[in-house]
Amino acid sequence: MSFVKYEAQDLIGVITIDREKALNALNSQVLDDLEGVIDAVDYDAIRCLIITGSGKKSFVAGADIAEMAGDNKAEGEEFAKKGNLLFRKIETLPIPVIAAVNGFALGGGCELSMSCDIRLASENALFGQPETGLGITPGFGGTQRLMRRIPVGKAKEMIYACANIKAEEALKWGLVNAVYPADELMPAALKLAGKIAKNAPIAVRNSKAAMNEGIEVTMDEAIGVECKHFGDCFETADQHEGMAAFLEKRKHEPFQNK
Numbered sequence: 545m546s547f548v549k550y551e552a553q554d555l556i557g558v559i560t561i562d563r564e565k566a567l568n569a570l571n572s573q574v575l576d577d578l579e580g581v582i583d584a585v586d587y588d589a590i591r592c593l594i595i596t597g598s599g600k601k602s603f604v605a606g607a608d609i610a611e612m613a614g615d616n617k618a619e620g621e622e623f624a625k626k627g628n629l630l631f632r633k634i635e636t637l638p639i640p641v642i643a644a645v646n647g648f649a650l651g652g653g654c655e656l657s658m659s660c661d662i663r664l665a666s667e668n669a670l671f672g673q674p675e676t677g678l679g680i681t682p683g684f685g686g687t688q689r690l691m692r693r694i695p696v697g698k699a700k701e702m703i704y705a706c707a708n709i710k711a712e713e714a715l716k717w718g719l720v721n722a723v724y725p726a727d728e729l730m731p732a733a734l735k736l737a738g739k740i741a742k743n744a745p746i747a748v749r750n751s752k753a754a755m756n757e758g759i760e761v762t763m764d765e766a767i768g769v770e771c772k773h774f775g776d777c778f779e780t781a782d783q784h785e786g787m788a789a790f791l792e793k794r795k796h797e798p799f800q801n802k
């Protein structure tokens with residue numbers, strides 16, 4: 545039995561963390577199942593992924609506290625590496641990933657959402673890093689990504705004080721792009737994924753790589769990163785078709801991912 549479901553809808557893949565009884569908390573098996581699903585996606589055919597959680601209450605309520613409670617120092621570090629490597633893999637996938645945050649996004653759940661390119665939230669979503677209240681630091685990227693997603697001072701407040709924020713506040717800080725009534729969240733995520741899927745896949749992929757790589761380096765280096773990804777597009781059939789269609793004042797043919 546897998547704790548992670550996958551469904552492809554045309555060009556869009558929907559990944560659902562499916563451990564509702566434990567509010568989709570991430571134990572080792574959930575992490576393994578998620579990695580298995582991520583590895584099995586056909587990245588030539590699928591152009592956008594959506595990650596969400598089962599049920600109406602929770603996206604992911606964190607790493608599994610029961611599983612890690614007895615860990616020693618080495619095991620704790622190992623668990624952090626396991627989650628971090630997987631979330632970094634998600635962050636650097638060759639296609640965009642949208643987190644459809646349908647409830648609690650605490651600890652590892654907030655961290656999973658932050659490894660996605662875009663976060664959309666339901667009105668009942670709650671974001672936070674409550675780890676210091678458990679005697680640990682965030683361990684799946686929270687100490688690093690939260691301050692890269694929202695202002696450093698707000699990230700520190702959230703982590704030091706376990707100050708969780710509701711969807712509307714997450715919107716105010718730019719942690720999420722939009723907030724929807726619960727039953728409108730997945731339609732909105734699918735609509736956005738559909739818009740992404742229509743565009744030239746190599747151009748989208750190169751844009752993602754340019755932004756991800758560029759944000760980590762100096763502006764001078766970042767410009768170099770952009771120039772390379774920009775130049776690479778000119779070797780693609782989709783660039784030829786996209787620009788020819790514009791110049792010929794016609795609609796472009798569906799992009800080929802070539």
Ligand code: CAA
Nearest residue numbers: 566567569605606607608609610650651652674682683684
């Ligand atoms: N780990 C393990 N089990 C969890 C869990 C978690 N993170 N979150 C919820 N569950 C389980 C509960 O133990 C409970 O199980 P039982 O029915 O067997 O008792 C079930 O899910 C339902 O949870 P609650 O009864 O607590 O539901 P609630 O609506 O009263 O409260 C909640 C919801 C506020 C999210 C509460 O469950 C909670 O505080 N969960 C923990 C949140 C948290 O601290 N997350 C951070 C974990 S540490 C981490 O993630 C470290 C890291 O960076 C890697």
